[in-house]
Structure formats: structure tokens, C-alpha cells
Amino acid sequence: MIRIANGQGFWGDWLEAPVRLVELGPLDYLTLDYLAEVTMAILEKQKRRNPELGYARDFPPLIGRLAPKLRETGVRVLANAGGLNPHACAREVLRLAPGLKVAVVSGDDVTARIPGFVAKGHAMRNIDTGEPLENVVDRILSASAYLGAFPLAEALAAGADVVISGRCADAALVLAPMLARFGWRPDEWDRLAAGIVAGHIIECGAQATGGNCQVDWRSIPDLAEIGYPIVEMDPSGDFTVTKHAGTGGRVDSRTVKEQLLYEIGDPRRYITPDVVADFTSFAVTDEAPDRVRVSGVRGAPRTDFLKLSINYSAGWKATGLLTYTWPDALEKAQAADRIVRARLERLGLAFDEVHTEYLGHSACHGPAAHAVADPAEVQVRIGVRGQDRAAVDRFTRELIPLVLSGPPGATGYGDGRPEVREVVAYWPALIPRDEIEPRVEVVS
Amino acid sequence: MKVPLARLAHARSGDKGDIVNIGVIALEDGHYPVLVRELTPDRVKGLFGDRVRGKVERFELPNLRALNFLLHGALGGGGTLSLRLDAQGKTFAAALLALEVETGE
Structure with a gap:
């Protein structure tokens, strides 16, 4: 044993x-x-x-x-x-x-070999979505078997x-x-x-x-x-x-x-x-x-295959929070979301996705969330993701102004503007195992 | 008799890319047939509404008195692409355990 x-x-x-x-x-x-x-x-x-x-x-x-x-x-x-x-x-x-x-x-590490794999006709489609690798091949950052x-x-x-x-x-x-x-x-x-x-x-x-x-x-x-x-x-x-x-x-x-x-x-x-x-x-x-x-x-x-974990560059994202309190905390948070979205639209900023959740109400469980009438606090959490870093950066400046110019009683902005983060996304794929040669070295 | 699923089962959830998996395990052997009968993929998909954009698959593990659910397209892209607070689907299990199920008793 x-x-x-x-x-x-x-x-x-x-x-x-x-x-x-x-x-x-x-x-x-x-x-x-x-x-x-x-x-x-x-x-x-x-x-x-x-x-x-x-x-x-x-x-x-x-x-x-x-x-x-x-x-x-x-x-x-x-x-x-x-x-x-x-x-x-x-x-x-x-x-x-x-x-x-x-x-x-x-x-x-097969990062440098991806073009060779493509030339040989290995499809390396996304296992989860079936998408062809060509959708991201020019944005690959690393690939590991x-x-x-x-x-x-x-x-x-x-x-x-x-x-x-x-x-x-x-x-x-x-x-x-x-x-x-x-x-x-x-x-x-x-x-x-x-x-x-x-x-x-x-x-x-x-x-x-x-x-x-x-x-x-x-x-x-x-x-x-x-x-x-x-x-x-x-x-x-x-x-x-x-x-x-x-x-x-x-x-x-x-x-x-x-x-x-x-x-x-x-x-x-x-x-x-x-x-x-x-x-x-x-x-x-x-x-x-x-x-x-x-x-x-x-x-x-x-x-006959090994799985590949491919990292590719997928733009930028940021998420930020504002906190509203009783009474009508959810209604205030929803109003804040509408204001932020309206201001982003008037600025003409384009995003792949804008996503809003209400912590204390339904952020994690969505439609399955346990209903609470008029909760003590609700946080509105707004996130954006897109290819234009400047647009994502501008979004991070659109939350804190609501403390003075939005619904009453916003707080919880003490950490300042949200951080703009680069999105390195994951692409799972398959490669014939005979393409991969593990190496073992004793280095001491 | 209708009871919350938590009376009959425990569960854990996690992610694979944009897929949430929820493992549901009977607390007692006798509860397993109830889980098999009540927890249809359609009911699980219905519970999460528009949170689950793709299909829901179900697999049976009779040796563990357990079911495994795969909820496709449930994490807003999954991994680092997701803008969700629960980007790894950790909390889906707790939501499922609140579902009311008919025990047949």
C-alpha cells in the first residue's frame, strides 16, 4: 500500500x-x-x-x-x-x-507548433462549441497539451x-x-x-x-x-x-x-x-x-487523442459595483443600471456584452433565486466586455458619478474605479497523441 | 407529498468552460428512484430559465445513487469570458436543492 x-x-x-x-x-x-x-x-x-x-x-x-x-x-x-x-x-x-x-x-508546450498542426490539417475545433480554430488562430497566446x-x-x-x-x-x-x-x-x-x-x-x-x-x-x-x-x-x-x-x-x-x-x-x-x-x-x-x-x-x-489547452486573446473587460439600501434598494439599483446603460449608449461605445446582476436579489441564482421582499441592501454589479480597450476604460468612469447624479443613497465605491482586465480565454481542443513528445529531465 | 429536494439529496456544482455540472446524490438509497423520476432535464432547465441558453443533459450513476446534469451555455461564455459573479457555477447546486419534488408518499 x-x-x-x-x-x-x-x-x-x-x-x-x-x-x-x-x-x-x-x-x-x-x-x-x-x-x-x-x-x-x-x-x-x-x-x-x-x-x-x-x-x-x-x-x-x-x-x-x-x-x-x-x-x-x-x-x-x-x-x-x-x-x-x-x-x-x-x-x-x-x-x-x-x-x-x-x-x-x-x-x-506546443505554442510554436500550432501553425504546423494547422498546416498538417489538424482541425483543433473547440471541444465545447464546435467552432473552428481559424476563428481565433491569429490571437493564440499559448497552447499546452x-x-x-x-x-x-x-x-x-x-x-x-x-x-x-x-x-x-x-x-x-x-x-x-x-x-x-x-x-x-x-x-x-x-x-x-x-x-x-x-x-x-x-x-x-x-x-x-x-x-x-x-x-x-x-x-x-x-x-x-x-x-x-x-x-x-x-x-x-x-x-x-x-x-x-x-x-x-x-x-x-x-x-x-x-x-x-x-x-x-x-x-x-x-x-x-x-x-x-x-x-x-x-x-x-x-x-x-x-x-x-x-x-x-x-x-x-x-x-488516440490528447486534449489541448489553448489560450487566446479575447479583448478587455471590467466589472463594478454600487450599493443601495432599504427602502426600495432593488428599484434604486435597477434605476442605476438604466442610467449607466443610457450614458454608455449616448457615448456610442460598443461592447460584445454588457451584463448586470443584483447581489442580494438574484445575482447567483437568476430566475431560481429565493425571493426576498424589500431587502436591506442590494448591490448592482455591471460588467462589460469588448475588443476596444478605450471603451472598457470609459465604462469604468461611468459608475462612481451615480453617487451624486443617480438614485439616492449609493455607497460602497471606496475602492475607486473598476480595473480594466485583459481577457485571456480558453480554447479546449484535441490533437493526435503521436504529435506530443513528453520530455523528462533531472535538472539538479 | 412535496418536499424541497434538499430533504432527499445533496449536491455540488462546478464548471467546464460554458457548461455547469451539477452532481445530485441521494441521501438514502430509497430516495434515488424519486430523483430519477422527478429531476428530468426539462425541469432543471425550466428552473434556471434564461440562465441556461443550451440543452440540459442528464446521466445516471446508480452505483452512487446519483445523477449528473450538464447545463450547456450556462455561464455567459464561461471562464475568463464570463461577466457573471458566479462564473464557475459554484452556486447552482444550492438553487437546485430548493426545487420542490413529489416524493410519491
Whole structure:
């Protein structure tokens, strides 16, 4: 049996979680999943401003902090912290934690190869919308292929203490130690699928241990000290989900099922680089307090394609807020929206979208919102998005004047004008897997 | 008898691009057939009205006593394109749990 934990569910997750995972109990591997679709866009902007950036900057100082404990315990780390610049990330890790053996898994960055792919006739249509790539091809900023677990396992086999990858499938970080330790072959579909299911359960960190959990949330113990999830994987592919003793949170079949359903599509075909997992195939049972058993996972052969994550430039946006109070808070907020829109129209400004929501009334749930008669406060939140930066900038000057020239009692403008933000948008596509060549290098 | 869905199920929602997924899980095994019968894609689409521009798909996971819904075109473009406060669809699950369903009892 091997113990694999995940200590970051995204870049920005609780900084203490990975430290506590290493310090508070037994562990063999610590994974850290920093990358979301939105994160890739942020990293692209950062790398454009500074070519030495483009990776998760929390990671090197974390390894610096953990290094003595990693040496003492032998816990090995796998992270997709490399983002769009894994080699720069590795250099910073080696600067802050000299002496650790660091491996870089790359080959995911195919930005420079997109024109070649197009010339070869690869369509790279948007998976979600079916749109052809030519709609955005001249605005592409970066493109990364989702790598699988085998190159990560190769890095472990080469003796790396810390494995840094660029874009890889989130769950691949968790599957890789199983490949390295149990020697699972690339066609053992059921076992690979079990590793992916285990990875999916823990890749969002505390969402498997009682965080963001709908069921009976008041009764979940000590969220302030929540334990992050640990998988105890057997060579057979059956596994237990748990957390360190004495930590907060809860692991039961309900918390685990909520995470199993999180951000999946067709549950019979959960497609990853290494295997297609069947989420309708297995049993989830409560084994003991804070221990859940998952058994009988089935998988099907991998597809001939890898997914691409393409960033492209999609204009500019800004959103701003004004707050109105009782009485008639909603009516005042709606009047403010009408005034702003009328002024924008008279200025002749063109936007791709102008969107208004009313916080305290219906911002999140829309038509499904729970109705409240005459609420104490309502915030009007107006957003615009468009190709003309000057127009978006002008919009940011049209909210605060309403404090003096609109409906009575507007407040909450203390942070000043809204910020104009560049929109780096996400284009998911497919590429034949034989176009992608992962590279594994030990850099220390 | 009509009850809020929250009495029979728990749920979590998230995003993939412009798609919201809502996983709905029966609190007890016996509640699962009620979910299958009551939570039709049309009812889920109707609840969110013009917030969902595309189709609603439903998948069954009998092993987990759970349903997975995909709400297409539900996030104003999704990701960084979205101007929504809830651009990642995190709150859709809570809205669905308020739906009144017939238990058949």
C-alpha cells in the first residue's frame, strides 16, 4: 500500500495544507495541483510580462519550507506548478532548496507548433462549441497539451525528490506514483482507471474531506483545521480515502461522492490521457470513521487523442459595483443600471456584452433565486466586455458619478474605479497523441 | 407529498468552460428512484430559465445513487469570458436543492 496526498486544489489554496500533510502523519507522496483553466490564462499574462515567470510562484518557497522534512521523511513531491514555464520553476526550487533532486516533465508546450498542426490539417475545433480554430488562430497566446502519468512516473523512477510538470491531467499526478511503485502497465485499464478515480477524488484538496460540502455542513468538525485528503492505494487498484488523525473535516461516503461528481461530464467515459474511466463501475462504502473504501473501478482503453489547452486573446473587460439600501434598494439599483446603460449608449461605445446582476436579489441564482421582499441592501454589479480597450476604460468612469447624479443613497465605491482586465480565454481542443513528445529531465 | 429536494439529496456544482455540472446524490438509497423520476432535464432547465441558453443533459450513476446534469451555455461564455459573479457555477447546486419534488408518499 502507498499513501498519496493532495495538498493544493488550485493555485491560491491554503498554504498550510501541504505542510500539515507532511508533518502530521505518515505519507509517501505529496501531490500539488495548481492548474485550472483560468490559472493557465493568469500564467500566460505573467510570463508575457516577465519571461522568467509563468509558473505557480507559491511552489518554490513551499518546497524551501518543506525541504528539511522531505529529507527526513523521504516524502516525494509531484506538482504541475511548472505551468507555462517548468524549467524556470525548477531553477527557483533549486535556489531555495539546494540538494534536492528535481525533475522536469515538459513537452506539453506546443505554442510554436500550432501553425504546423494547422498546416498538417489538424482541425483543433473547440471541444465545447464546435467552432473552428481559424476563428481565433491569429490571437493564440499559448497552447499546452495535457500530458499523462507515465512521464511523471519515469521522473520518479529516475530518483527525483520533486517532480515539476507543465500541463498534465490533474489526476495524473496521483496516478504516477502507483505506476512507479506497482509497475502497472499501460494497458491495465482497470488499475489505471482506479488511479484516475483516486486522483479525481483528491485533486481538489479539501473538497473530499468536508470542505464545500452541502450535506449536513454545520456538523462537519473544525473546518479551520481541516485535513486534506490521502489515498491509500493497494496494488490491486482498490483504495481507501482518508485524512490524518486529529485533523478537522470529515471523510465519509457523502463527502467523497460529492467530489466524485464534481466537474465531470459523461460518467461512463471520463476521458484522461492514459485511460477512459467508468464512474458508474465502482462501489463507495464507509469502512470506518474518516475512512471510505472504493473498489471495483473499471476502465477502457485510452483514446488516440490528447486534449489541448489553448489560450487566446479575447479583448478587455471590467466589472463594478454600487450599493443601495432599504427602502426600495432593488428599484434604486435597477434605476442605476438604466442610467449607466443610457450614458454608455449616448457615448456610442460598443461592447460584445454588457451584463448586470443584483447581489442580494438574484445575482447567483437568476430566475431560481429565493425571493426576498424589500431587502436591506442590494448591490448592482455591471460588467462589460469588448475588443476596444478605450471603451472598457470609459465604462469604468461611468459608475462612481451615480453617487451624486443617480438614485439616492449609493455607497460602497471606496475602492475607486473598476480595473480594466485583459481577457485571456480558453480554447479546449484535441490533437493526435503521436504529435506530443513528453520530455523528462533531472535538472539538479 | 412535496418536499424541497434538499430533504432527499445533496449536491455540488462546478464548471467546464460554458457548461455547469451539477452532481445530485441521494441521501438514502430509497430516495434515488424519486430523483430519477422527478429531476428530468426539462425541469432543471425550466428552473434556471434564461440562465441556461443550451440543452440540459442528464446521466445516471446508480452505483452512487446519483445523477449528473450538464447545463450547456450556462455561464455567459464561461471562464475568463464570463461577466457573471458566479462564473464557475459554484452556486447552482444550492438553487437546485430548493426545487420542490413529489416524493410519491
